[in-house]
Amino acid sequence: MAVTWFFYHRPHHLLFFSIIFFVLPCIAYSLAEPEALLKLKESFKNAEALNSWTPDTAPCARNTQWAGLICADGIVTGLRLGGMGLAGEIDTKVLAEIKGLRTMSFANNNFSGPMPEFNTLGPVKGLYLSGNQFTGEIPSNFFVKMESLRKLWLSNNKFTGNIPPSLATIPNLLELHLEDNGFSGSIPVINQSTLVSLNMSNNKLEGEVPASMSKFDASSFAGNAGLCGGKLGKECAKPEPPPAASTTPNDNNNNNNNNNGGNGSNSKGNGGSSKVVVAVSVASAVVLVALIVLFFVKSRRKGEEEHFDMPGKENIEKADHPDSVELNVSEIKQKEVVVDRPSSSKRTGNSSRKGSNNGKGGGGMAELVMLNEEKGVFGLPDLMKAAAEVLGNGGLGSSYKAVMANGFAVVVKRMREMNGMGKDGFDAEMRRFGNLRHWNILTPLAYHYRKEEKLLIYEYIPKSSLLYILHGDRGPSHDELDWPARLKIIQGTAKGLAYIHTEFASCDVPHGNLKSSNILLGPDYEPLLSDFAFGPLINTANVAQALFAYKAPEAAEHGRVSPKCDVYCLGIIILETLTGKFPSQYLNNGKGGLDVIQWVRSAISEGRESELLDPEISSTKGSLGEMEKLLHIGAACTESNPNQRLDMREAVTRIEQVQVLGSDHVPHTSHAPTLREGVGELPGETRLESNTIGSRSGRLDGDNDAAFSIS
Template identity: 55%
Template sequence: MGSLKKVWLANNKFSGLIPESLVNLKSLMELHLENNAFSGRIPSFSQASLTYVNLTNNKLEGEIPQSMSRFGVEPFKGNAELCGQQIGKECSKETKKNEEAPMSKMKWIILGIVVGLLLLTILLRVKRKEDHFDKLGKENLVEGLHVATSSRKSMSIQRKGSESLRGSSRRGGSMKGGGKGMEDLVLVNSEKGTFGLPDLMKAAAEVLGNGVLGSAFKAKMGNGLSVVVKRLREMNKMNRDVFDAEMMKLGKLRHRNILQLLAYHYRKEEKLIVSEYVPKGSLLYLLHGDRGLSHADLNWPTRLKIVQGVASGMCYLHLEFASYAVPHGNLKSSNILLNENYEPLLSDYAFYPLINNAEIVQSLSAYKAPEAIQHQHLSPKCDVYCLGIIILEILTGKFPLQYLDNQKGGTDVVQWAQSAIADKRESELIDPDIASATDSIEQMVKLLHVGAACTISDPDMRIDMKETLRRIDDVSLT
């Protein structure tokens, strides 16, 4: 556990104190505890490696540790009882006194329970220390996820039983002798090279995180190719023929702004999809998490390039999947990856028809559109609304509250833009990091109006994707 770099415990309704054990994670880089019910004081996270913290929308109280002053105001919003220099709220003498007092017996009990639950969650995923995918079972494709406690992180795919199922090393075909019904990866795109399930079984892998649809891992194979493997949990009622047909559609997509599907694996209980790994990460991270060189590169030309690429990719999807209720369905900044040239790549697209869980479906970004919230009505215009959120997010640099299920925290970028346009003060919304390019303010405002047109509440008044792209292409650098 000591080698963990990213802890994602957001949106889980956890309560009690923040585990002090997290302070001992020496390599911790990101801490996501937002939208829970954690209470009490904030531990002093002083790790030099820590670059991103989000504690918003909890029930934390007391003085914010000085060691966390470098993170500013944003990570602590939605905690009314917090105080300290970081948020401009002076702590009372009583608060400071209570901070120095020993914790009560009950607090120690709660702390023990929270730590126990955290460790139990991790231990359930750990079978033993391994550095490879080395076992594949008949019934449960991924029964145990292994995160090594050494400096090298890895994952194992394993099952009940003892023997390792090596199967055939033939790439893209069936695994012979590997168990009844066991088949290899189906390779749908060989442009990045050929590989099979045995190659993934031997690859060292790193846990990237969990999303609405499942978990994601980075796997680096022996041929040097790094891929992202996603475990899709909410498509279990789909038969093989339907799933194959949908994956083949995705495998045929070719567009500079679409992350290409490389391969997939079908099992009744679980599905795997494999795509190329994009090292620079997501737009969400570069805008709101990374404050290093990559964030500094998000100048006006780069941001306009990203918007243009996203719109181009969305138009392509709307042509290819014109018969779908929502061609993308889950467009948000965390599903926009950026390559080394800051060219955007859309991911997690066209999954809406495949999902069988109604609750999960309603967690998709398309359901953030007003007509979906109020009337459960989905259409391609929902994708347009999501693109409008992206445009406003990129221009303002603010985290949209529309990404949060409870809509507490973040900024209502839609209402903010509408009010600013009505009062003719649009330039006040522009992110200060790009507003210094004064020669381009007029074009930034022009793009802001496009974002506002995409987020009109009435879908009949909202522009469509083709018109959105046309208006974006009319925006210039100066």
């Protein structure tokens, strides 16, 4: 009573005591932050990377900030302890005392055991545990109280059991990565509209992919043999209906005998059931064979008309037995073309107009114009006799592989939208291509002009494209795609692009169509750029849809194109190659893939660069700093504002300065780095030179077979 009377007559004392009991504890927590962090360090093993965590310094001091911390206004808001070789336990009770903590990264360390109790840390927005040895099941209700969580990365661990259904209760989940674990059972329905990045590949999941996840491409669920539906291309088996009851007299008799318990009637019933089963099996087999034949016939008819919008359809997934098709060049009628027949063997410039059969035109048919005769001379009759297979369709036309009678393989591209110039102008541009010399570009061997469509003939490059090796191939070529090979590809691409910018400087967008499907790989992973400088040849009405450079923000939103659109495309190549992720920017419908630009920008702002790297290269000793440096260059090339984007010369210079091996020490910045940080010039310069001299076609000598990918 006395206490009540005291506060009633002296309310200002109540305010005073409220301050004492509620405000002072908050102050105490901020003062205890260093102690909490030091206690966290004590729970770790192999914590030499945290030697800067000492009692005599402040965690967020301007000049002595502790390694691995992200600070804002003197408060610890994030832990980025990835790749530090840490082990032991993660003391979540200590983490709960760091009230400003919002992001935590323990990725690529040696932590093990069950999932720590991170669910006691409600305000956390980002949790990154990839690349450890965590094991066991995660409780089904683990994420119920983690309503603030935006990004969850549990990939490359040893988790087992069902995927926690409580993930569906996180209202604003953006990224969910569970790949390379041992999760089993069915996929819970996770239908947050905010989810933009999902990967559940390489687990033991079964059943149908929920319809709410249909926007994600097949690679998000690959490596789960028991999954079906969605975009996996595998239909789910429908439950078989119960067998219909037989109403024949024999069956009725069998039923009566069964009711009487007769043994002989049992054998009769079993015989009747066996006949029914055999009949149903035979009928099902006949229907199945008929469906397969029907599907095969339809697929042959549609083979050339399909559009390859999704990853895996742009030369990623190669058919095991491609259909043999006829390259129908006989449709080119003599009256539709002007044939310039040389009166002698005299040639003009570097091109000649020849066909096979001693240069004859093949029954009055228009001839090919040879731009490069180093691989021999051939004509339309040779292509007509060649067995060809469809490689696919792209924004510019259809592509075919043709193997001629002498065994030489070429790729024939039928260009439907190349009517931007008349015949004389087109011939001049082709001769310009024939004069190019650089070992990182691939130019046509020959061409054929027709008013309605054109044929461009290239060498066939067997290793195929960067797109296929990165996202579609899981064989030896993919295994060889280590950090030195990827750096070689990026540096060679930059050199080839710089050469194109020099030779086609008058074009608004010198290359115009740089993407991983248009980067062919030679035998030693030397890149060959193809399908460049087509802008002036394409119909004005179709150029924006046909060329990838027009997806740069300034072009897509305002119709403004410049050489920096090519730089934007180069940046996507860098990010795609380093992360191993398929860019959603390649897709016309915006569904599937990953927005690598936004994903990388978000991670850089949180100081998580090392977590972006493809796990197949991130473990390369002594190179992590160089990889992150190149990652920053890619981010700087993809700035949405072209005025803030690197120009071509600066981008190439910085890319060439990246080395295969760098320092083992990865510097920790005292703030969230900007996109341009970490890409300053180095005192030395490393260049990856090829030991072979490029041929006139732009490919490497000694590569007898070559392979091509569609645009």
